[in-house]
Amino acid sequence: MINIRGIGGHMRLVAENLSGERGDNLLFNSLCASLSDGQALIITGPNGAGKSTLLRIIAGLLPASDGTVWLEIDGAQEPVMAHSHYLSTLNAMKPALSVYENLKFWQDFHGSPLHDIDEALEIVGLYNIDHLPYGYLSTGQKRRVTIATLLCSHRPLWLLDEPTSGLDTHAQAMFAGVMREHLKKGGMIVAVTHIALGLEQAGSDAVQHLRLEDYQLGDHGAEAQGWLS
Numbered sequence: 001m002i003n004i005r006g007i008g009g010h011m012r013l014v015a016e017n018l019s020g021e022r023g024d025n026l027l028f029n030s031l032c033a034s035l036s037d038g039q040a041l042i043i044t045g046p047n048g049a050g051k052s053t054l055l056r057i058i059a060g061l062l063p064a065s066d067g068t069v070w071l072e073i074d075g076a077q078e079p080v081m082a083h084s085h086y087l088s089t090l091n092a093m094k095p096a097l098s099v100y101e102n103l104k105f106w107q108d109f110h111g112s113p114l115h116d117i118d119e120a121l122e123i124v125g126l127y128n129i130d131h132l133p134y135g136y137l138s139t140g141q142k143r144r145v146t147i148a149t150l151l152c153s154h155r156p157l158w159l160l161d162e163p164t165s166g167l168d169t170h171a172q173a174m175f176a177g178v179m180r181e182h183l184k185k186g187g188m189i190v191a192v193t194h195i196a197l198g199l200e201q202a203g204s205d206a207v208q209h210l211r212l213e214d215y216q217l218g219d220h221g222a223e224a225q226g227w228l229s
């Protein structure tokens with residue numbers, strides 16, 4: 001068992017009566033969700049529904065307009081960001097730095113090294129490119145490097161915005177395996193997606209689905225309560 005807080009211990013991510021807005025627009029309200037170690041929450045919804053906004057609120061990058069989100073590890077409340085990998089749709093890499101330099105930066109920033117950078121690149125199916133400037137890579141290669149950050153450092157909670165965007169089917173299958181392995185080790189995943197992520201094999205108990213349109217104005221309450229355990 002890996003010795004890291006949140007992996008192997010008891011962990012819970014809870015969103016309670018959460019509302020989110022952009023500008024003056026209320027995007028969703030009365031949203032409740034609860035996730036334990038080894039579980040994934042898959043967030044779907046139409047373009048503009050507020051999925052990325054919700055993920056940013058969970059990460060602590062945007063304030064909720066109402067309600068709260070908290071992370072509990074072994075009974076103590078912890079800041080979400082300190083225990084998360086947050087992958088936005090932007091890859092957050094410096095184009096002029098090499099693939100290795102980018103991953104080294106993130107590994108040093110996140111701490112808790114897991115795989116060596118070379119190992120992580122091999123897992124995501126990238127070979128002999130660590131010396132190349134990140135900006136030279138193809139769209140799918142860039143995304144694979146971003147996914148490699150998840151493997152370079154231990155972080156129990158993965159917050160993923162459209163993680164498979166730009167990946168070919170082979171890479172999607174590879175990433176599904178990476179996510180299932182993380183869940184098997186007791187990690188947690190919150191993912192925004194428009195396509196199936198291949199987590200079905202993780203088991204029905206391990207995967208919850210949240211349709212954001214169920215939390216839009218006029219359609220909240222009873223269904224939302226079902227998410228709070």
Ligand SMILES: Nc1ncnc2c1ncn2[C@@H]1O[C@H](COP(=O)(O)OP(=O)(O)OP(=O)(O)O)[C@@H](O)[C@H]1O
Pocket residue numbers: 022023027045046047048049050051052053054
């Ligand atoms: N800074 C901002 N100020 C005002 N409105 C914003 C801002 N950022 C985003 N929005 C609006 O908030 C709404 C929700 O955006 P968000 O990116 O959360 O949607 P989404 O569900 O992730 O969409 P998609 O599936 O297209 O990625 C959109 O209508 C968007 O135009």
